[in-house]
Structure formats: structure tokens, C-alpha cells
Amino acid sequence: MTCTSEYVPQLRARGFRMTSQRLAILHVLRHAGTHLSPSEIYRQAKRDYPGLTEPTVYRTLELLSDIALVRPSYNSSGHLTYEIAGNDHHHIICKQCGSEIEVEHTLLESLYRLLETTSGYRSIGSHVTFFGVCPQCQTS
Amino acid sequence: MTCTSEYVPQLRARGFRMTSQRLAILHVLRHAGTHLSPSEIYRQAKRDYPGLTEPTVYRTLELLSDIALVRPSYNSSGHLTYEIAGNDHHHIICKQCGSEIEVEHTLLESLYRLLETTSGYRSIGSHVTFFGVCPQCQTS
DNA sequence: ATAGTTATTGCAAGAACTTGCAATAAGGAT
DNA sequence: ATCCTTATTGCAAGTTCTTGCAATAACTAT
Ligand SMILES: [Mn+2]
Ligand SMILES: [Mn+2]
Ligand SMILES: [Zn+2]
Ligand SMILES: [Zn+2]
Numbered sequence: 001m002t003c004t005s006e007y008v009p010q011l012r013a014r015g016f017r018m019t020s021q022r023l024a025i026l027h028v029l030r031h032a033g034t035h036l037s038p039s040e041i042y043r044q045a046k047r048d049y050p051g052l053t054e055p056t057v058y059r060t061l062e063l064l065s066d067i068a069l070v071r072p073s074y075n076s077s078g079h080l081t082y083e084i085a086g087n088d089h090h091h092i093i094c095k096q097c098g099s100e101i102e103v104e105h106t107l108l109e110s111l112y113r114l115l116e117t118t119s120g121y122r123s124i125g126s127h128v129t130f131f132g133v134c135p136q137c138q139t140s
Numbered sequence: 141m142t143c144t145s146e147y148v149p150q151l152r153a154r155g156f157r158m159t160s161q162r163l164a165i166l167h168v169l170r171h172a173g174t175h176l177s178p179s180e181i182y183r184q185a186k187r188d189y190p191g192l193t194e195p196t197v198y199r200t201l202e203l204l205s206d207i208a209l210v211r212p213s214y215n216s217s218g219h220l221t222y223e224i225a226g227n228d229h230h231h232i233i234c235k236q237c238g239s240e241i242e243v244e245h246t247l248l249e250s251l252y253r254l255l256e257t258t259s260g261y262r263s264i265g266s267h268v269t270f271f272g273v274c275p276q277c278q279t280s
Numbered sequence: 281a282t283a284g285t286t287a288t289t290g291c292a293a294g295a296a297c298t299t300g301c302a303a304t305a306a307g308g309a310t
Numbered sequence: 311a312t313c314c315t316t317a318t319t320g321c322a323a324g325t326t327c328t329t330g331c332a333a334t335a336a337c338t339a340t
Contacts, residue, residue, distance in 0.1 A: 017306050017317060039296075053320055058297065060318095072218065079296090080218060092261050101259060111251045119241060121232050121272035128268060132261035157287060157336050179326075193290055198327065200288095219326095 003027050007069060014067050024048035025060050026084070029070055035081035071127045076100070088126045094134035103130075143167050147209060154207055164188035165200050166224075169210055175221035211267045216240070228266045234274035243270075 003026050008018045024045040029036065032044075042057045061082050064070040070082045073091065076098035088105035105126055112124050143166050148158045164185040169176065172184075182197045201222050204210040210222045213231065216238035228245035245266055252264050 012307090015317090019306070019318065021319075051320085054296085055298075055321085056319060074214070078212065078220060092255065092259055092264065094261065095265070101261070103255065103259065107254060107258065108251065111248065114247060115232065115243065115270065116272075118247065119232055119243065119272075120275040121234065121241070121270075122278055124232060124270050124272035125235070128270065130255065130261075130264050130268065132256075132259075132264035135260040138262055152337090155287090159288065159336070161289075191290085194326085195291085195328075196289060 003030060010067065010069060016063070016067070020049050021045075021052055021056050022060055022064075024052060025057065026064070026069065029082060029084040033084065035073060035075065035083045037075075037079060037081050041082065073127050073129055090126070090128045090130065092130045092132055094137055095131050096133060096137040099134050099136070101134075143170060150207065150209060156203070156207070160189050161185075161192055161196050162200055162204075164192060165197065166204070166209065169222060169224040173224065175213060175215065175223045177215075177219060177221050181222065213267050213269055230266070230268045230270065232270045232272055234277055235271050236273060236277040239274050239276070241274075 003023060004018070007023070007026055011018050011022070025041060027048060028041055028044045036044075038054075038057055038061060041061070042052065042054055045057065046052045061070065061072070065072045065082070069085055071085050072080055072082055075081050076093045076095075090103040090105065090108060091100055092103060093100045108128070115124050116122060143163060144158070147163070147166055151158050151162070165181060167188060168181055168184045176184075178194075178197055178201060181201070182192065182194055185197065186192045201210065201212070205212045205222070209225055211225050212220055212222055215221050216233045216235075230243040230245065230248060231240055232243060233240045248268070255264050256262060
């Protein structure tokens, strides 16, 4: 499945257009498979499309988040990072050393049901980041 | 309980000093009782202590977060905001209209126990923000 | 009270992020 | 193929946030 064939319909369905800039950014995120900062995305996508500018990167990442093609999250220093949307998961980051682990979404499902019934809010979102202290840092 | 008498010992206990700047910032947050952005905190605290500068505000908020006197969180547009530490709670923000509600921490307690046992991480932190769609926005 | 130690601050410069607006180009229609 | 509409971009300027370093002031010890 190529980036073009996969993402063009998803953009069109919402009334958005595919552009070289968006394709370059999606390509970077898809190939990376991890969380990337806007500036790192900018740096890499510029290789594909040298005319790319920073404002476009920021605006594109926000759009792609809105239509759920990418997921925003915060790293240990509180800055926004993005990753390509895929299997649902969450993160726990160590407050002290910054080490990060993934958490299956299934662990949160009963909480989400509870939140939805008690709050009335729906489709309460994925990709949450929790902060704690990792096993290593607990000993020292 | 005055700000000075309450917070001086908490800073000292960790080897930090109380300053007019920190006192002014703590005072603003305590009086506000809601989430405030760094620039709003700066604006208000400057009234108490006109010499205050922005770098000090940012550094202070980070310090106070580290020692848990204030809690950081993200608003609907993804920007950092801070509130004075108090009763444990979390938030759900509507992705569409930005409306925000609080969630008792007790609702999350069993999840936290589950996360701690499965991950090995400890004291997994409070003040999480979930994103969903509020009752009003569901109808339209 | 005074002096000494060093955490904290202000300054200045830089990096990251945002915004308005005119120019461009994607997609639809002819 | 060509034109038309308007979503999208680049540019330039502005705002927010960060960082190194020298000056300041909080606390300790005398
Ligand atoms: Mn992730
Ligand atoms: Mn809160
Ligand atoms: Zn750790
Ligand atoms: Zn809403």
C-alpha cells in the first residue's frame, strides 16, 4: 500500500487536497514509525521536497491530527511530537530519566467506557501519556 | 494559611529558596484556582513584582511542577497551562468546541493500579487530559 | 550584624511556533 | 487540453518559549 493510494482518498473524503508537501510529510512519518518533532519532520521531509517551509509543516501536522491520520503526543520535556496513526496505544514516561514504554489500549478500555457513561462525552481519544517513575529510577 | 508559610518549608525541604518572584507566581496561581497560561501568569504576577521577567516565569513553573506544587496540563489548543496543586482530578476536553469537564481521580484509581502492576512504573501521575466529543457536539 | 556561598535572576540572543495575506496549484468542470 | 474555483502554500513578521552567562540576593555560618 503506497502513501498516495492510501492517503489521497482519506483526504478527499473530507474535502482536502493531496499536495507534494503533505505527501512528503506523511511519507516521513510512515517510514519513521516513531514519534517525531516538527523540526525533525521538517528536516527529513525537506529532502523529498526542498521547497518545503516550516509553517507548512506545522499546519499540515495539525490538519493530519484533526483527520486522525497522525497522532499528536507530548514527550518527556513537554513538547509536541507526532506519529503515524496505527494500532491504538498509550505511553508511560519516567519523570526522572525520560524512559518511555507503550501500553496496550485494551488496558484502558473499561476506563473509557466508564468515562463515557459518567461524562456523556463520546469517542474519548487514544494516545494518552502518563507520567511515573520507572523501575530503574525507583531503586536509586 | 498564607502562601509564605505554606510554601517556604516545601521549597526549603528540597534545597530551594523562596524568592519574591516565586511567591508572586504562587500567589497568582493559588488565587486563580484554574489553569493559567505562562503569559497570563506573567501578566498578573508582574503586578505584585514589576521586575519579573518571562524567562523567570517559565523556569519557575517548571521547578514548581517538578516539586509538585503546581500541575501542568494542556489546553484544547495543545498549549501548556498550570494550576495550583490540590485535589486530584483529570480533564476531558471536547475536540470540537473545546468545552472542558473535570473527572474525579477515584474513577482512574483501578486503572492506575493496573498500570503499575503491568508496567512496573510507580506513582503514575495525576492530571491527565482526555479528548472526546461533548454531548452538545454529538448532536450536530 | 557581616561576610561567604551559591541558587536564582535578568539580560540578550536565539530557537520554536504562529498568523495574515498575496501568490500558487490541486481538483473539478467545460 | 484549458479554464475556474478556492484550498494550500510561501513569505515575512510577530509571538512564545529557551538558553548561556554575568549580576544579584537568599540563606548559612560566624
Ligand atoms: Mn505513541
Ligand atoms: Mn486541572
Ligand atoms: Zn526512569
Ligand atoms: Zn463540544
